[in-house]
Amino acid sequence: MQDWLEPLIKIAIVIGALQGAVSYLILIERKVAAYIQDRLGPNRVGPYGLLQPIADGLKFVLKEEVIPAGVDRAVFLIAPVSILATATVAFATVPFGYFVPWPGAKPIALTVAPNMDIGLLFVFAVGSLGVYGVVLGGWSSNNKYSMLGGLRSSAQLVSYEIPLGLSVIGVLLLSGSLRMETIIEQQARTGWWWIALQPLGFMVFLVSAFAESARLPFDLPECEQELIGGYHTEYTAMKFGMFALSEYQHMILAAFLAVILYFGGWHFWGLAPWTEGSEVGLIGALVRIAVLSLKVLAMIFFFMWTRWSWPRFRYDQLMDLAWKAMIPLGLINLVVSGICEEFLPKDDYATRCILSWLTVAGCVVFAAMSVTSKPVTRAIAKS
Amino acid sequence: MSLLAQIDGVVAMADIVTATKSVLFSDVLARVAALLALGGVGIYLMLPRGEKNRSQRWLGGGMATVALVLFATAFVSPVVSQDGGRTLPITLLWPLDKEIDDATCWTFHLLAALSLASAAMMISSRNPVYSALWFAMVLLANSGLYLVQKAEFLAAATIIVYAGAIIVTFLFVIMLAQPQGTAGYDRVSREPLLACLAGIALSTALVGAIHFASKVESTPGAAVAANQGRGTATPPDTIVTKHLAQSEPASKSWKIDHERGHVLGLGRSLFLDHFLSVEVVGILLLVAVVGAMLITSHIQRGTPQTTGSMGDRAST
Numbered sequence: 001m002q003d004w005l006e007p008l009i010k011i012a013i014v015i016g017a018l019q020g021a022v023s024y025l026i027l028i029e030r031k032v033a034a035y036i037q038d039r040l041g042p043n044r045v046g047p048y049g050l051l052q053p054i055a056d057g058l059k060f061v062l063k064e065e066v067i068p069a070g071v072d073r074a075v076f077l078i079a080p081v082s083i084l085a086t087a088t089v090a091f092a093t094v095p096f097g098y099f100v101p102w103p104g105a106k107p108i109a110l111t112v113a114p115n116m117d118i119g120l121l122f123v124f125a126v127g128s129l130g131v132y133g134v135v136l137g138g139w140s141s142n143n144k145y146s147m148l149g150g151l152r153s154s155a156q157l158v159s160y161e162i163p164l165g166l167s168v169i170g171v172l173l174l175s176g177s178l179r180m181e182t183i184i185e186q187q188a189r190t191g192w193w194w195i196a197l198q199p200l201g202f203m204v205f206l207v208s209a210f211a212e213s214a215r216l217p218f219d220l221p222e223c224e225q226e227l228i229g230g231y232h233t234e235y236t237a238m239k240f241g242m243f244a245l246s247e248y249q250h251m252i253l254a255a256f257l258a259v260i261l262y263f264g265g266w267h268f269w270g271l272a273p274w275t276e277g278s279e280v281g282l283i284g285a286l287v288r289i290a291v292l293s294l295k296v297l298a299m300i301f302f303f304m305w306t307r308w309s310w311p312r313f314r315y316d317q318l319m320d321l322a323w324k325a326m327i328p329l330g331l332i333n334l335v336v337s338g339i340c341e342e343f344l345p346k347d348d349y350a351t352r353c354i355l356s357w358l359t360v361a362g363c364v365v366f367a368a369m370s371v372t373s374k375p376v377t378r379a380i381a382k383s
Numbered sequence: 384m385s386l387l388a389q390i391d392g393v394v395a396m397a398d399i400v401t402a403t404k405s406v407l408f409s410d411v412l413a414r415v416a417a418l419l420a421l422g423g424v425g426i427y428l429m430l431p432r433g434e435k436n437r438s439q440r441w442l443g444g445g446m447a448t449v450a451l452v453l454f455a456t457a458f459v460s461p462v463v464s465q466d467g468g469r470t471l472p473i474t475l476l477w478p479l480d481k482e483i484d485d486a487t488c489w490t491f492h493l494l495a496a497l498s499l500a501s502a503a504m505m506i507s508s509r510n511p512v513y514s515a516l517w518f519a520m521v522l523l524a525n526s527g528l529y530l531v532q533k534a535e536f537l538a539a540a541t542i543i544v545y546a547g548a549i550i551v552t553f554l555f556v557i558m559l560a561q562p563q564g565t566a567g568y569d570r571v572s573r574e575p576l577l578a579c580l581a582g583i584a585l586s587t588a589l590v591g592a593i594h595f596a597s598k599v600e601s602t603p604g605a606a607v608a609a610n611q612g613r614g615t616a617t618p619p620d621t622i623v624t625k626h627l628a629q630s631e632p633a634s635k636s637w638k639i640d641h642e643r644g645h646v647l648g649l650g651r652s653l654f655l656d657h658f659l660s661v662e663v664v665g666i667l668l669l670v671a672v673v674g675a676m677l678i679t680s681h682i683q684r685g686t687p688q689t690t691g692s693m694g695d696r697a698s699t
Binding site: 039075115121122124125126128129132133134136139143147150151154155158161177178266 | 451510512516523527535536538539540542546547548551554555558559639644645646647
């Protein structure tokens with residue numbers, strides 16, 4: 001086989017699977033919303049509305065492309081492409097393990113870029129480029145609301161990158177590698193999911209991931225109430241479709257990262273022969289993909305669930321949360337993880353677990369104390 | 384200082400003097416200087432001066448492109464090397480090396496050309512937002528070059544720190560500061576002539592230095608002829624590779640090895656060989672962060688409060 005053919009096939013699979021997944025995620029999102037709000041949801045196109053994504057996709061393609069007057073044309077056209085491209089490229093290192101077609105054969109990596117030693121760092125690097133699409137779309141639209149949305153969201157995305165990066169360092173210390181395959185294999189080998197050892201880190205990661213993928217309650221980039229549509233107010237048809245696609249791809253990526261870093265990836269208890277080791281046969285590969293996909297779907301459902309049960313943040317609250325809550329918590333988690341790695345034996349996961357949950361309890365007590373003591377100090381100061 | 388070292392130094396000095404003479408009077412450097420001058424004139428024509436002049440800009444861009452293409456592909460030496468039956472004409476930059484395969488060579492040249500072209504566009508754009516975007520493009524191309532050199536961590540760090548944070552902050556500031564469009568002084572470049580001359584001189588010196596280094600490194604004899612005119616030196620063995628070599632080799636060729644890794648080697652190098660530097664940099668950054676916080680809190684306290692009272696200030 002040609003050297004370049006294998007990556008091309010993988011890239012085609014990744015892009016195709018992502019587009020299909022996104023179109024059905026939109027349907028799932030609407031169905032979940034309907035379920036939570038006691039409605040039926042889309043049910044006109046096909047049985048149970050299952051063909052709705054095709055109708056939506058046709059609509060994206062067939063609607064009129066409007067380029068408003070006074071826009072910066074080149075940047076206006078580049079913005080949606082750049083955000084979709086970065087959201088797609090980040091999936092190049094998402095691992096599904098290695099697969100041996102027959103015994104003794106060369107293992108096929110079910111990843112586009114399997115030998116990327118920087119794994120997670122690559123995802124963060126590419127993810128940090130997603131800001132450009134937002135900020136440029138807002139700026140080039142020649143619309144004050146878009147501009148405000150772009151500026152606000154760029155500040156939000158840049159701010160939340162810091163706690164996002166801080167939160168995963170604990171996992172990296174535990175696994176001793178940036179490669180996502182190694183992180184999963186460590187969890188499969190020990191039987192401990194890192195969520196048990198890194199509860200504080202997971203909390204910071206989850207909040208930051210919500211903010212980075214601009215999901216409610218952090219949908220300040222496109223808050224419908226104040227800014228109409230935020231940075232993509234002026235975008236129509238497929239150009240808007242690209243923004244929507246990239247938003248869902250960010251969510252899928254966040255779910256993948258959460259599952260890989262904290263929920264054991266393809267590991268599940270009782271499936272030992274397929275989840276351990278680095279290379280498996282055909283059945284093992286299918287089991288792994290199924291477990292990982294189901295976990296990711298559950299995570300995505302959590303994202304959608306949150307959307308309809310949590311009020312939005314105000315902008316100053318959002319910034320306060322990043323700089324005054326998430327970054328200090330991330331630092332605390334980093335210090336505790338570092339101390340554990342330095343002073344505990346390598347495989348003493350029970351002590352690490354107890355220590356990390358004690359840290360969480362301490363943080364909760366501290367937060368409760370500071371919340372309850374605030375009115376008192378104010379009253380004293382006023383008097 | 385022992386006598387031996389001094390003698391060594393004298394010999395090295397003599398080497399350097401003769402090599403400098405040969406470099407200065409070789410026609411290679413003259414051709415390179417001519418090509419770089421052509422590119423510099425092109426850049427000079429591209430730079431924004433006063434009113435908009437589209438044709439001049441296109442002319443300058445064309446000249447710079449021609450100079451770049453010639454710089455990579457023009458023959459700098461009549462020597463022809465035999466490479467597995469193929470005859471390779473010797474150029475300054477193309478092909479890079481016998482050890483590097485064609486795909487890598489193409490990738491390198493594409494990325495390098497993209498980086499240089501984006502840099503030219505960056506300094507010649509009239510719109511500061513465009514300049515920032517071209518700068519981001521330069522950084523992306525550069526991190527691609529790092530990836531070609533297998534410096535993955537450096538590539539990711541460049542993207543995260545520069546493209547992901549610093550240029551976004553630039554964009555942020557530009558958009559906040561100039562909502563009405565660009566100011567007049569942003570549309571003209573300062574001292575375009577001097578800047579271009581300095582650029583030509585610097586790049587000629589750089590190319591000459593690389594040329595000179597590759598000549599000194601190459602062994603006398605057969606390799607001299609092959610290396611004549613080659614602009615690239617083989618990358619020196621880094622500490623990272625040293626650490627890579629220390630870890631155990633993989634048992635099978637296709638076995639996935641977790642012990643050997645680029646990041647592992649880099650981490651070992653940073654925290655074993657350069658531990659003190661890392662700590663000093665860490666303290667420096669900490670001081671900078673504390674200073675930034677001090678400045679902002681000072682500004683907040685220094686602003687006159689119209690309705691503030693002691694109580695409000697204490698509660699915030």
